[in-house]
Amino acid sequence: MSDKRKVIGIALITAVAILGDAMLFIVLPLYWQDFGLTAIWQVGVLLSINRFVRLPITPLVGLFYSKFDIRTGVLISVICASLSTLSYGLLPSFWLLLLARVLWGISWSLIKLGGMLTVVALSTEVNRGHYMGLYNGLWGLGGLVGMLAGGFLVDQLSIPLVTTLFSFAAVVVFPFIFKLVPKNSKKAEDESTARSHFPEKDKRSLLHPYIILVIITGGTMGFITMGIFASTLSPLIEQSYDAHWSLFGIVIGAATLAGMIQAIRWAWDPLFAPMIGSFVDKSRNKNSWILVPLLLGGVTFLIIGRAESFLLLLITIMFFQLVSTSLVTITDTLAGDAAARSNPIKMMTLYTVAVDLGAAIGPLVSFIIIDLYGLSAVFYLSSMVMILVSITWIVFNFYTNQRVRHKNIINNKNDIL
Known part of the structure; x- marks a missing residue:
């Protein structure tokens, strides 16, 4: 097989x-x-x-x-x-x-x-x-x-x-x-x-900056997609949904609409997730692609926090569902690469704990913020988190590329000598 x-x-x-x-x-x-x-x-x-x-x-x-x-x-x-x-x-x-x-x-x-x-x-x-x-x-x-x-x-x-x-x-x-x-x-x-x-010299310890950053990104992914978004989707729709849509004579409420939106995501994942994964596989620099869902997610959450039109809100939510599929797929792929470069069991254990921790504290944080500052503040904060993590990746990629460039220059000089 x-x-x-x-x-x-x-x-x-x-x-x-x-x-x-x-x-x-x-x-x-x-x-x-x-x-x-x-x-x-x-x-x-x-x-x-x-x-x-x-x-x-x-x-x-x-x-x-x-x-x-x-x-x-x-x-x-x-x-x-x-x-x-x-x-x-x-x-x-x-x-x-x-x-x-x-x-x-x-x-x-x-x-x-x-x-x-x-x-x-x-x-x-x-x-x-x-x-x-x-x-x-x-x-x-x-x-x-x-x-x-x-x-x-x-x-x-x-x-x-x-x-x-x-x-x-x-x-x-x-x-x-x-x-x-x-x-x-x-x-x-x-x-x-x-x-x-990977040759043995390229193996990385669990304290390597790349592995730590992948684990942090996993926690962010769990916090945003499984914690914040999943727990606030129904109240978000209820806040703006003043229409009375119906299907076969049955009125569609906010909870039903939220469930349908989540179901659509699960239905398209078997198609889109492997496609996104294959696209990332063909890239020479997989690390750069994590910036796409993080930055798009940050911008999307800013729009969601300010959206007044329900139609705009619905379109933006569906777009974020696609971004969410990308974020989960790319983050899991990076975690798999990190596991292959280190101890697979220890790495995937730490990664899974980070994702679960983010998913667990997401609803708690979201409803505390809703109680104190309102629903929009949840999405503004989440947007800042995603943008901050993306900036961290940009800095990491910059210094990694600089190090590789410097190493190549030294190797070229040694070859000349």
Whole structure:
């Protein structure tokens, strides 16, 4: 089986694993009493606890992958995903559901880090961006299917039946894990080293400025796309949406419109993300391309913060969704390159923690700022963050190019002598 098919396989395994989590984001806020909850605040706790659990768990998962098989980690992850999804419909109690969400947090850390390590192991300098885009785009389909199909099926059937179906889907992928996932992390690390084409002298420590900057960019990406934007999209639309659009006689509210916008992003990611990744792969200087989504994102957020026309706001939001796809794909590609130049497991662990940390503190920061200064201030601050990170990349690239130029001059002089 080709490496590309293996990447597609691990992406689809990840997609199946997140079906229950995606479904819960749509169903729980509407049917929270059917889940045995007694207060609306419990909905927020259940939907966010898995992210906070990942912060201390991910380093332990990285340690796990340094000692045990990647395949074993993915198997455990799918088992945990199946059990947690089944629990959503069969455990009508806040505290039991809380444990199920903690279990899902552990499951996601295992499968996401295992998936990223698999992509790093199977890719090279010439296809890493394409593979990263393919992986991200395809596993995102699980979120799309979970939200749309999950919500529809719950309306037609029942919560226990739907969660059982999604849980069974996770069990079905078990045989494919043995065929698609590398048997052990040492092999993955060796394959990554062999495929990287970097001589030993070009290997970098985790304290190298390039690796630190990639990790910071990953945290920024999580903070902006998964934290700030995801948590403020609904109130942003509600603030400007005074029209009464309808579809087949059904009035489309702000929440529905926000969900449709997110669904569109998940639907186009399998097409655009690999294309963006392939384009970056062909570039001689991948570092420069991270400036494009960072600067475009910064400008877009400035427009969003000042937009008064709802049509302009909607167009700008959709444009940012495309920018967001680029930001995630390029940042993950740079992280994959950094992993190939250093210790893959340690690098991807640090990177994943940074992304999760940004995603976790994003909603907290956004609503504190909204409470103090208003919604527009959130986007102004986020714009400044992206522009600041892009300036840091510009400075880094400048000094790197200067160093290379200086080194070439010295080598030329030595050749003459």
